[in-house]
Amino acid sequence: MIGGVRLGQVRIIEAVIASILVFMAFTAVFFMLFSSEKFFKQEAVDLNRLAYNVLSRLVEPKVIEDSIEDSWVNETKIINALQNLLPQNIYFNLTVSKWVSEPGGIGRWVTISSSISNAPEDLFKASTEVASASIVYTSKNGKIYRLCLSLTRAELKSIFLVQKDYML
Numbered sequence: 563m564i565g566g567v568r569l570g571q572v573r574i575i576e577a578v579i580a581s582i583l584v585f586m587a588f589t590a591v592f593f594m595l596f597s598s599e600k601f602f603k604q605e606a607v608d609l610n611r612l613a614y615n616v617l618s619r620l621v622e623p624k625v626i627e628d629s630i631e632d633s634w635v636n637e638t639k640i641i642n643a644l645q646n647l648l649p650q651n652i653y654f655n656l657t658v659s660k661w662v663s664e665p666g667g668i669g670r671w672v673t674i675s676s677s678i679s680n681a682p683e684d685l686f687k688a689s690t691e692v693a694s695a696s697i698v699y700t701s702k703n704g705k706i707y708r709l710c711l712s713l714t715r716a717e718l719k720s721i722f723l724v725q726k727d728y729m730l
Contacts, residue, residue, distance in 0.1 A: 609652075609693030613711045616647045616654075617697045626709065627701050630658065635675040645680065651716045653681035653689075661706035671708055681714070689714040 620626050625643045629636040635658055644654050656678040659671040686692055696710040 606691050606693050609691065609713045609715065610695060612648070612652070613693050613695035613713045614697075616644065616713075617695055617709055617711050619647055620644070620709070621697065621699050626658075626699060626707065630660075630674070630701075630707060635678070637675060637678050640678050641680065644678075648713075653679070653685055653714050653716055655679040655681055655686060655712045657710045659708040659710070661708070686712060686714055691715060 620640070620643060625640065629639045629643075640656065644656065648654060656675075657673060658675040658678070659673045661669050662672045663669045692712055692714045694710060694712045696708060699707045699709060701707065
């Protein structure tokens, strides 16, 4: 009888170890099948939605209309507005273009400001996730502007580099 009890205990321990191994194998297969690409795609969608929301908030209180006069842009006012609307870990780059009508009914977009940004140089080129949104805005005096906002999320390394630059 004593040998049978020990044999039963060994079989139970063996079954527990086998079930743990099977669980670990299924877990590993699950993580291999469902890679993190889905999460990156969701992050790009979230950034894109955030970009459209920020652009509409800029246009609603007429921040853009008060900041743009003909071919001159008050970049400081727009940067302050964007920094108030966006979380701290989001970098932005806003390009403002104006529609210029030419003789013959043909027109073209002329960039009047492309340096409205809080990002270090070349950050958007090195970033893995960048979302962009653009809107066309018509001011009360009939001028047409195109606003293109690009957003990227700051990586941990980028945050420390920017904080270090501000401390100097």
